[in-house]
Amino acid sequence: MNAHAAFNPVKPRAYFTTKHVISRMFAEIGGPKRVAERIRKKLKQTYNYSDPQHPAEISFAAVCDLVVAGARAPIEHLCTLAGGAFLPSHTTNEGVTVLAGRACVEQAEFVAKLLDATGDGKITAAEALPLLKDLDDAIRTLTCARARVLADVECGQ
Incomplete structure (x- = not known):
């Protein structure tokens, strides 16, 4: 079973809602148990974060920690809300x-x-798909250049 199939919530979540994004994020990390361990919360509390009928909200700090662990759903969601798209760059x-x-x-x-x-x-x-791939590649390269400039500044170069 892969990590994306590890969490399959029973309660339906409306697409593009916070609870839907949280459920996707949990699946990316490997399910609520792994998330609970990572963010040091009880399993029941962790389940509540993704329950559409529960008012519990996960903290931004916990979401950031899960992004560091590999979750991409919250990044994709926020980029869409901001009118953009998430294009991760490669390291170089x-x-x-x-x-x-x-x-x-x-x-x-x-x-x-x-x-x-x-x-x-x-x-x-x-024609659109190859064009988008080429455009995404160019954007990723620029993103790498941006990251390189930031890294050089942080290292004092």
């Missing part, structure tokens, strides 16, 4: 100039493909 030791150069190339390739795809005035579904 490459310098910011290498990353910036790669980002320029990826962006140029994306723009060329976009212009080619919109030559007829519209983007088809078949």
